[in-house]
Amino acid sequence: MLIAPVGGCFIVLSGRRYRLELSAEQAVRCEEFGHVCRAVWNTGLEQRRAYRRRGGWMNYAPQCKELAEAKREHEWLKAAPSHVLQQTLKDLDRACRDHGTFTVRWRSKVRWSPSFRFPDARQIQVERLGRKWGRAKLPKLGWVRFRFSRPLGGEIRCATVSRKAGRWFVSFLVDDHAAPPDRHAMSDTAVGVDRGVETAAVTSDGEVFDRPFLTIGESARYRRLEQRLARQEKGSANRRKTITAMGRIMSRVSDRRGDFCAKVAAHLASKNALVALEDLRTRNMSASAVGTVEKPGRQVAQKRGLNRAILDKGWHRLELALANAARYTGTRVVKVSPAYTSQRCHACGFVTEGNRESQAVFVCKNPGCGNTDHADLNAAKNIKAAGQAVSACGDLGTGRSVKQEPGSRATGQAT
Incomplete structure (x- = not known):
């Protein structure tokens, strides 16, 4: 749920998340988009901190202008759509204003999960292919397939692609025009x-x-994976596989917790x-x-x-x-x-x-x-x-x- 200002008032947008089925080429491109967004975030944060140390202030508008100039000099910045990088700078601007420039964290290549947002609804198309599958057209990615696990139920405002526990997801913010009675x-x-x-x-x-969110079997497996992780060399391929397997378990736990909270909330509110x-x-x-x-x-x-x-x-x-x-x-x-x-x-x-x-x-x-x-x-x-x-x-x-x-x-x- 997101509250967004539109036309002098506030509307409440609802989220709809679906699991993507990307081709190998699309997965590589999403990884590349994520790396570019991470580099823009870190560079923008370092610039803001340098300005603050000198007693100055840097905000979104001049950074966005410098980003356009940097894209003419560095070809790798052109891999990601311009508005995706602009959204990264907007997120950075909001984070610095809400939490402070020196409190905002860097985005680590190892710890940060790639995520980027397409803000222009006019460049997003969604089609239903059948009972279980749908597809969405996203800038520079083309048509991507996803599991149509629930109806959209509203007008699309933006889309966010993210990776969680080794799987890619797309989240649509939709205006369902719902108003409380x-x-x-x-x-x-x-x-x-x-x-x-x-x-x-x-x-x-x-x-x-x-209810329990972690089963006995998952708990034992997670403990074995932690022991395996402690013996593996940092930066190795096997260590990345172990971390992904641990993330899969915790992802299921998080999904169960979210489902539990949603059902309890619906019961109490009704x-x-x-x-x-x-x-x-x-x-x-x-x-x-x-x-x-x-x-x-x-x-x-x-x-x-x-x-x-x-x-x-x-x-x-x-x-x-x-x-x-x-x-x-x-x-x-x-x-x-x-x-x-x-x-x-x-x-x-x-x-x-x-x-x-x-x-x-x-x-x-x-x-x-x-x-x-x-x-x-x-x-x-x-x-x-x-x-x-x-x-x-x-x-x-x-x-x-x-x-x-x-x-x-x-x-x-x-x-």
Whole structure:
């Protein structure tokens, strides 16, 4: 899902990804496009950093002009379409503005997966060849076949070709003209969702959503591949094959996680007009605890295990899936402060650290209450209550207070 400005307002674009079946010549050409884009990114980033060191500033417009001049001097730059390289500079410009010139990373030949975008929809054609196959015409690639696993369902705005785990994919951004309904079909329904490391999601209605994403066999194979990788010489062909095999396993895990989050989000959005989540900073919560030489981290192994559990359950991915599913049902997704949601008794409101006796057991220590419940379920009920209060006052999350009608945010229209 992408929100793009068009004609003074904002429209929401949806993504459609398909697996490509490239010929040998097309695969080589895609690799070449990726290498050229990587070189343009790195050169542009180095130029920006040099300007910043001197107290100056370099942005997209002069770099785009210099790119046109460089293409007249260097023939290898002409291998990739001009607008693909311009999109690389646009991505670099946005990254530097959002994160800082010296924070943006280089694109390594070994670690970076090739990716490039065709922004002009007029140069993209898509045809369906049968029940399972389709083809797309892309600049300088010609007609490429892909598995037509789902309908496009909208007007194509751009296309991105990328490689993941040794396979090539094409992603279309389409305008499906979908607008959320004015009211949810069940407008008086609400639910709170607690995301955890033992269970992916527990709702205030008592529903539990969880599943393993890595099978026992895949786990054993991945461990053997890691052992093989440790014995192989860096830069060798066998090492690249091992890395590709490891990427295939993790790619299947990622796809299962995405499918799980999409199904859970669709289920929650279809049944509830309000979905409340904790406002969790997943990136900060899963940061490394190694520290520095001057100030080494503590309990590094325990923190590493917690980070893996957080990332494995897909907390942020579920949040994004909910925002996408809410477009079609009119559901409001609100974020509430996560403070004390796991320590507060839902029945009486008594808060103490001792209320949560274990990962799963919650026992209220208030002598006049004594409420017992599953710890995640109790937290979900607290999140629901906080979400209903947030919805009533208009606050949309911790750290920010936007007093604005929810419809304008849900539809993506500028006000």
